Amino acid sequence: MDLRYTDEQAAFQQRVRSFLAEQWTSAENKKDPAFISRFRQQATDAGYLYRGVPRQYGGSEQAPDVIRAQIIREEFAAARAPMEVSGNGVALVTPTLIEWGTDEQKDMFIKKTLTGEYRWAQGYSEPGSGSDLASLTSRAVLDGDEWVINGHKIWTTLAQYATHMFALLRTEPDAPKHKGISYILLDMKAPGVTVRPITQINGDTEFCEVFLDDVRAPASWLVGPRGDGWNVSRSTLKHERNHIGSSARTMPMFRSLVKLAQRRQINGKPAIEDPRIRSTLIQIEGYLQSQLWAGYYQQTLAANNESPGVLGLVNKLTTTNFFHRVAQLSTEIIGDDTLLAPKQGRDRGGDERWVNQMLGSLGQAISGGTSNIQRNIISERGLGLPRSGSEN
Amino acid sequence: MRFDLTDEQKSLREMLTEFFGERFGGAQGVEAIARTTLDADLWSAVAELGLAGAMVPEEDGGLGLDLLTATVIAEVTGRYAVPAPVLPSILASWLIATAGSQEQKGKWLPKLLDEGAQAAFALAEDGGWAPADWTLEGAPLVGTKLYVERADSADLFIVGGKDGSLAIVEADDATLTPVDTLDRTRPLFAVAFDAAADVLTTDAAVAGKLFDALCITSAADALGAASAIQARAIDYAKERKQYGRLIGSFQALKHQLADMSVELEPARPLVWYAAHAWDMGQEDAPRMAALAKAHLTDISVQVARNAIEAHGGIGYTWEHPAHLFLKRAMADRSALGSVNVHRERAAVLAGW
Numbered sequence: 001m002d003l004r005y006t007d008e009q010a011a012f013q014q015r016v017r018s019f020l021a022e023q024w025t026s027a028e029n030k031k032d033p034a035f036i037s038r039f040r041q042q043a044t045d046a047g048y049l050y051r052g053v054p055r056q057y058g059g060s061e062q063a064p065d066v067i068r069a070q071i072i073r074e075e076f077a078a079a080r081a082p083m084e085v086s087g088n089g090v091a092l093v094t095p096t097l098i099e100w101g102t103d104e105q106k107d108m109f110i111k112k113t114l115t116g117e118y119r120w121a122q123g124y125s126e127p128g129s130g131s132d133l134a135s136l137t138s139r140a141v142l143d144g145d146e147w148v149i150n151g152h153k154i155w156t157t158l159a160q161y162a163t164h165m166f167a168l169l170r171t172e173p174d175a176p177k178h179k180g181i182s183y184i185l186l187d188m189k190a191p192g193v194t195v196r197p198i199t200q201i202n203g204d205t206e207f208c209e210v211f212l213d214d215v216r217a218p219a220s221w222l223v224g225p226r227g228d229g230w231n232v233s234r235s236t237l238k239h240e241r242n243h244i245g246s247s248a249r250t251m252p253m254f255r256s257l258v259k260l261a262q263r264r265q266i267n268g269k270p271a272i273e274d275p276r277i278r279s280t281l282i283q284i285e286g287y288l289q290s291q292l293w294a295g296y297y298q299q300t301l302a303a304n305n306e307s308p309g310v311l312g313l314v315n316k317l318t319t320t321n322f323f324h325r326v327a328q329l330s331t332e333i334i335g336d337d338t339l340l341a342p343k344q345g346r347d348r349g350g351d352e353r354w355v356n357q358m359l360g361s362l363g364q365a366i367s368g369g370t371s372n373i374q375r376n377i378i379s380e381r382g383l384g385l386p387r388s389g390s391e392n
Numbered sequence: 393m394r395f396d397l398t399d400e401q402k403s404l405r406e407m408l409t410e411f412f413g414e415r416f417g418g419a420q421g422v423e424a425i426a427r428t429t430l431d432a433d434l435w436s437a438v439a440e441l442g443l444a445g446a447m448v449p450e451e452d453g454g455l456g457l458d459l460l461t462a463t464v465i466a467e468v469t470g471r472y473a474v475p476a477p478v479l480p481s482i483l484a485s486w487l488i489a490t491a492g493s494q495e496q497k498g499k500w501l502p503k504l505l506d507e508g509a510q511a512a513f514a515l516a517e518d519g520g521w522a523p524a525d526w527t528l529e530g531a532p533l534v535g536t537k538l539y540v541e542r543a544d545s546a547d548l549f550i551v552g553g554k555d556g557s558l559a560i561v562e563a564d565d566a567t568l569t570p571v572d573t574l575d576r577t578r579p580l581f582a583v584a585f586d587a588a589a590d591v592l593t594t595d596a597a598v599a600g601k602l603f604d605a606l607c608i609t610s611a612a613d614a615l616g617a618a619s620a621i622q623a624r625a626i627d628y629a630k631e632r633k634q635y636g637r638l639i640g641s642f643q644a645l646k647h648q649l650a651d652m653s654v655e656l657e658p659a660r661p662l663v664w665y666a667a668h669a670w671d672m673g674q675e676d677a678p679r680m681a682a683l684a685k686a687h688l689t690d691i692s693v694q695v696a697r698n699a700i701e702a703h704g705g706i707g708y709t710w711e712h713p714a715h716l717f718l719k720r721a722m723a724d725r726s727a728l729g730s731v732n733v734h735r736e737r738a739a740v741l742a743g744w
Contacts, residue, residue, distance in 0.1 A: 001664065002393070258744075272739075272744050275736075283735065285683065285738070286686060287687070289683060294661040297664075300395045310653050311658065375646065375647040376650075378653055379650040385626070385630065385640040
């Protein structure tokens with residue numbers, strides 16, 4: 001156990017700090033999108049962003065280094081500087097194209113995805129295929145040099161703002177369910193694409209359903225081998241898995257919760273002096289600190305190419321459970337403000353915004369593999385228990 | 393930056409897992425583990441490992457290891473519900489080496505490290521377990537301490553006194569009253585003192601460090617116990633059939649077993665960090681000790697309860713060892729102050 005950085009790592013940290021001090025902290029136009037784009041370019045040139053992406057496609061092509069990645073994350077967060085463009089394009093499409101894409105696909109899509117010009121919708125889930133994704137039925141049929149696509153996708157995050165979709169589509173209807181799927185890109189402005197935003201329980205519209213009616217995409221927009229889309233979709237950034245058990249979202253949330261408890265009153269005293277609130281806060285912090293140090297542990301293991309075992313499978317549930325606990329306690333603290341509807345959009349409103357935590361934490365539990373699916377994964381892959389319903 | 397055990401710590405863990413595993417990890421009956429008197433053969437085998445000197449500097453004849461290593465040891469002793477006072481010996485030897493005079497070190501360290509002498513901590517009083525709760529004072533030292541582990545075989549007591557002082561009292565100068573103890577692997581006694589005490593330190597900071605070290609290792613012990621019973625529940629789910637199927641294929645049970653991992657797995661790095669903060673003398677060490685004690689013992693009891701439930705009727709029998717681990721975790725949860733006591737301590741230390 002040695003939580004200090006090596007001299008080399010400390011020097012790297014110092015370089016990142018100097019870079020941020022010069023290029024970001026002192027800047028006055030931090031909200032100007034053009035300035036932010038320039039800043040991202042400089043940070044990429046310096047080797048801090050898009051480290052796993054080759055230079056020819058707009059990345060900084062750095063050797064994988066989990067500790068450097070962590071230093072960058074921590075220093076950028078401390079300076080409140082923008083990191084990589086968020087969303088599926090950078091997180092999912094880019095690594096998939098790097099691993100499976102043709103040169104033409106890489107040239108066409110990666111650079112513009114990194115700058116945020118191309119924004120991607122994930123065309124995976126369907127009304128009849130959620131947890132059992134491989135049962136999907138939206139299909140693509142090759143017609144000359146074009147795919148003709150028909151089907152219905154749902155829970156597609158931010159599809160209303162997307163320029164493109166990466167979709168899992170059935171191309172081999174007679175093959176077994178995992179073998180008949182292909183990974184195909186399509187243009188959201190193509191004729192036949194209809195996007196209908198879905199209003200969520202908190203009033204936001206972060207996801208949509210997408211109807212695909214005779215939508216055409218070039219045959220060359222198939223990524224990886226035909227029928228191998230299930231496998232292709234499993235690609236992730238192998239170099240520096242950025243958010244292994246990360247407490248990047250939970251730590252600031254906990255700090256806000258403590259501030260809330262210090263500011264709000266219960267029975268004429270600060271809520272944080274109420275024994276039950278106080279005790280529950282520390283209980284939640286026990287989980288938070290566990291997540292924090294488990295994150296550092298997993299980063300060390302990743303840096304040494306060692307498997308985290310079962311621990312590596314529990315991260316999503318750790319975050320979900322944390323969000324639920326914060327939701328419960330925050331509504332306890334804000335009391336009657338829980339009766340108010342949270343505001344939408346830019347108006348954050350008053351403390352009733354914590355009601356959004358009660359609602360939004362359910363989104364965390366459901367999206368990206370529900371909590372019960374996570375428990376299946378832990379018990380089957382982690383604990384070696386038999387698959388449900390299998391003969392034994 | 394490396395957040396992991398060293399290779400030495402990992403091989404020590406492996407060695408102890410084998411050592412205690414072959415004694416207590418198999419089909420041994422409950423009575424073999426839950427011995428009310430200290431097994432002399434076991435204790436001399438433990439003494440041969442040199443564990444008592446784990447945290448004693450090498451120049452004083454010890455191994456010169458840190459609390460993180462002791463925490464790794466504590467998880468193994470919890471995992472096998474080891475019915476011997478391994479951690480009290482480690483920490484008592486550390487305390488004497490750290491705070492004792494040359495004379496005290498010369499008198500006690502050879503006994504503890506080489507001759508298998510056994511030390512017991514006499515800390516708890518009616519008012520609590522922490523240094524601030526200790527009231528015994530005077531020469532001779534007069535008063536009663538509660539919940540002293542394995543006092544019947546102890547050669548010396550480390551007694552907590554007023555203002556966080558610590559003194560050594562020899563076993564012959566104490567009167568014992570056995571307590572009908574829940575955790576049969578660590579029987580407790582009330583100990584009445586009316587004797588000369590050899591003062592080790594009057595520095596409350598030392599008492600604070602000792603108390604934090606006890607809390608951290610107790611948290612690791614609970615984690616070990618909970619992990620052990622979860623592992624037994626998983627094994628049972630892989631062999632027990634009902635309705636013609638392994639019960640481990642039923643989602644309800646699989647999810648309960650998975651949730652135990654969600655609780656336990658991230659907690660291990662927390663207790664490692666608490667130990668490391670203690671080793672480095674960091675400012676956050678007392679708060680992390682309190683947080684780890686509260687968190688790990690709390691979740692461990694919950695996991696142990698659920699794991700007994702997962703065993704069905706057999707887990708509710710005296711004959712099955714499952715209850716030993718629940719009781720071990722329950723004892724870790726209560727001893728040194730309950731969960732809420734430590735949560736409050738962590739809140740105060742945060743300045744809340």
